[in-house]
Amino acid sequence: MKKLRYLFFLILLGLTTISAFAQQQRFPKPEFDSGYTQPTPETPEPRALSMEYFDVLVLLIVLSLATYFVLKRRSRQGILWLSVFTLLYFGFYRNGCICSIGAIQNMTLSFFDPNYAISLTALLFFVFPLAFTLFFGRTFCAGACPLGAIQDLVIIKPISLPKWLNKTLGLIPYIYLALAVLFAATGTDFIICRYDPFIGIFRMDAQFHMVVFGAAFLLMGMFVARPYCRFFCPYGVLLSWMSRFSKWHLTITPSKCIQCKLCTHSCPFDAIDFPTNEKDVLKSGLGPKRFITYAVIIPLWVAAGAFVGAKSHTFLSKANPDVYLAELLIAKPELKNDLDNIDIQTFLSR
Amino acid sequence: MEKNSKSKNRREFLQSGVRLSLALALGSVSGLALSKVIKDDYVWQIDPFECTQCGRCATDCVMSPSAVKCLHAFDLCGYCDLCGGYLKPDANARTTAAENQLCPTGAIERRYIEEPYFEYHINVDLCIGCAKCVKGCTSFGNGSMHLQIIHDICLNCNECSIARVCPSNAIKRVKASEAYKVKGDFTNKPKA
Numbered sequence: 127m128k129k130l131r132y133l134f135f136l137i138l139l140g141l142t143t144i145s146a147f148a149q150q151q152r153f154p155k156p157e158f159d160s161g162y163t164q165p166t167p168e169t170p171e172p173r174a175l176s177m178e179y180f181d182v183l184v185l186l187i188v189l190s191l192a193t194y195f196v197l198k199r200r201s202r203q204g205i206l207w208l209s210v211f212t213l214l215y216f217g218f219y220r221n222g223c224i225c226s227i228g229a230i231q232n233m234t235l236s237f238f239d240p241n242y243a244i245s246l247t248a249l250l251f252f253v254f255p256l257a258f259t260l261f262f263g264r265t266f267c268a269g270a271c272p273l274g275a276i277q278d279l280v281i282i283k284p285i286s287l288p289k290w291l292n293k294t295l296g297l298i299p300y301i302y303l304a305l306a307v308l309f310a311a312t313g314t315d316f317i318i319c320r321y322d323p324f325i326g327i328f329r330m331d332a333q334f335h336m337v338v339f340g341a342a343f344l345l346m347g348m349f350v351a352r353p354y355c356r357f358f359c360p361y362g363v364l365l366s367w368m369s370r371f372s373k374w375h376l377t378i379t380p381s382k383c384i385q386c387k388l389c390t391h392s393c394p395f396d397a398i399d400f401p402t403n404e405k406d407v408l409k410s411g412l413g414p415k416r417f418i419t420y421a422v423i424i425p426l427w428v429a430a431g432a433f434v435g436a437k438s439h440t441f442l443s444k445a446n447p448d449v450y451l452a453e454l455l456i457a458k459p460e461l462k463n464d465l466d467n468i469d470i471q472t473f474l475s476r
Numbered sequence: 477m478e479k480n481s482k483s484k485n486r487r488e489f490l491q492s493g494v495r496l497s498l499a500l501a502l503g504s505v506s507g508l509a510l511s512k513v514i515k516d517d518y519v520w521q522i523d524p525f526e527c528t529q530c531g532r533c534a535t536d537c538v539m540s541p542s543a544v545k546c547l548h549a550f551d552l553c554g555y556c557d558l559c560g561g562y563l564k565p566d567a568n569a570r571t572t573a574a575e576n577q578l579c580p581t582g583a584i585e586r587r588y589i590e591e592p593y594f595e596y597h598i599n600v601d602l603c604i605g606c607a608k609c610v611k612g613c614t615s616f617g618n619g620s621m622h623l624q625i626i627h628d629i630c631l632n633c634n635e636c637s638i639a640r641v642c643p644s645n646a647i648k649r650v651k652a653s654e655a656y657k658v659k660g661d662f663t664n665k666p667k668a
Contacts, residue, residue: 151552151554151618152554152617152618153554153555153556153617153618154554155551155552155553155554155555156554156555156593158589158590158593159590160589160590162589162590162595164550164551165550165595165597166550167547167548167549167550167658168547168600169547169624169626169627169655169656169658170626170627170628171627171628171655172517172519172627172628172630172632172652172655173517173627173632175515175516175517175652178517221631223631223632223633223634224634228634231634231635232634233505233509236509236512236513237508237509242649243512243513243514244509244512244513244514245513245514245515245516245517245518246513246514246515247517249506249509249510249513252506253502253506256502257499257502260495260498260499260502315635315640316634316635319633319634319635320635320637320640329538329539329631331538331539331540332538367498368498368502370494371491371492371494371495371498372495373492373495447640468528468530468643469643471643472528472643472644473643476644476645
C-alpha cells in the first residue's frame with residue numbers, strides 16, 4: 127500500500143515537471159550583457175479607503191447641517207449654500223458616484239449574489255439618509271443629494287401641475303424602484319446608474335443621448351421643479367415612506383391654519399395639500415368613505431401589479447445578456463457559425 | 477375637546493407605531509447586509525486570462541480616452557526585434573515606420589537595449605486601450621502585453637459600463653487591496 131502511494135506521487139511529480147516544461151515561453155526572456163535593469167509595470171493605486179470613509183463623514187455632516195437649517199434655523203439661504211457645496215463635492219468632485227440612490231442596487235445585489243458583499247461605505251450611504259428621514263423628514267433631498275441640488279439650482283419659474291397629473295406621474299418611481307431591484311437582483315444591470323440623467327454633467331463626459339437626456343431634465347426643471355426627484359427617483363419612494371412617519375417633521379396644524387395659502391403658492395413642488403379641518407371631516411363622513419375606497423382599491427392595485435408582473439417577465443428577462451443570447455441562439459441556430467459575432471462566440475465557449 | 481385630544485393621541489400612536497416598525501425594518505435590512513459587509517472597497521478589474529481583446533474597452537468606457545490601458549509585464553516579454561504587438565503582422569519589411577506600427581496612437585515606444593533586443597514601453601497618456609497590441613502579442617508573442625484598468629483614471633462607477641458589454645465577462649469587482657491582475661506567469665494560477 128505504501129509503495130503504491132510512493133509510486134503514485136512519483137508519477138504525479140513526473141507529470142507536473144513535464145507540464146512545467148510544456149509551459150515554455152515562445153520567446154524566452156534573454157540574458158542581457160549590458161547591465162539592463164528591467165522596469166516594473168506601473169500600477170497606480172485606487173483611491174484610498176480612508177478617503178471613502180471621509181465621504182461618509184462629509185455625508186453625515188451635510189445631513190446634520192441640512193437638518194439644522196431646515197428644522198432649527200428655518201433658513202432657505204443655508205440650504206441653498208449647502209446645495210451648492212453638495213453639488214460641488216458629491217457632484218463634480220466625486221463625479222456623482224457613490225450616491226445613496228444607486229446604493230439601493232448594491233444592497234439588493236448583496237442579498238442575491240453570494241459572491242458579492244456590500245462595502246461598508248455603500249451600506250452607510252444607503253442607511254444614513256433613511257435613518258435621518260425617519261426622524262427629521264427628507265432633509266437629505268433638501269441639501270445632501272447632488273441630483274436634487276443641481277435641479278434645485280435651476281428652478282426659475284415653477285408652474286403648478288394639476289393634482290391628477292402629479293399623482294399619476296408620482297407612480298413612476300415605484301415602477302422604477304421595482305425594476306431597479308429586479309435587475310440588480312438578477313445581476314442584469316444597474317439601471318439607476320445607467321440612466322442617471324445628471325451623471326454626464328457631473329463627469330463632463332457622456333454619450334450623446336445621455337447629454338440630451340440630462341439637458342432635457344434641467345430645461346424641464348426650470349418650470350417643473352425637480353422633475354427627476356418627484357417623478358423618477360426610486361430612493362425617493364423609500365424616503366417618502368420614512369418621511370410620512372418621521373418624528374420631527376414640519377406639519378401644518380389645521381386648527382391654527384387661516385388658509386392664506388402663502389405656503390401653497392411658495393412651494394415649487396405642489397407638496398402642500400389643502401389642510402383639512404377635522405371637524406368638517408367628522409361631519410361629512412369622509413373618513414369611512416375613504417376607508418372603503420382604499421379597501422377596494424388596494425387589493426385591486428396588488429392584483430393589477432401581479433398581473434402586469436406575470437405578463438411582462440418574458441419581456442423583462444431579455445434584458446439579461448445571457449438570456450438574450452441563449453434565446454437568440456435558439457431562435458437562429460445558424461448564428462453559431464458566425465465567427466465575427468464575438469458575443470456569440472465567447473458565449474458558446476464559456 | 478376630550479374627543480379631539482383622544483383622536484390626536486390615536487394619530488400619534490399610529491405614527492410612532494409605524495415609525496418603530498420602519499426603524500426595525502431598516503435596522504434588520506441593514507443588519508442583514510452588515511452580516512457579510514466588507515470593510516474594503518470594490519474596484520473593477522480585467523482578468524487578462526479571460527479577455528478576448530474585442531476592443532470594446534476603448535469605446536465603452538465612460539471616460540474618453542478609456543481608463544483601460546495596456547500594461548506590459550516585462551517579466552514575460554521576449555524583447556524581440558520583430559514584436560507582434562508593435563508591428564503589423566505583415567510588416568516583413570521590419571522597418572519601424574509609422575505605417576507598420578500596430579498601435580493607432582503610437583503609444584508603444586521601442587527602445588534599443590542591445591543586439592538584437594528591444595524594450596517596449598507603453599506611454600499610458602497615449603494608450604486608448606484598443607487591445608490591438610494585446611491581440612498581436614498574444615497571437616504571435618508571449619502575451620506579455622495585456623489590458624488593465626488604471627485606477628487613478630478609473631472613476632470606479634457603481635456599474636462599469638465596459639463590464640456590461642464585455643463579451644467574456646472578464647471585468648469583475650475585486651477588493652481594492654488587490655486592484656491589479658498583472659500577468660507574471662503563463663497560467664492563471666497564483667504564484668506559489
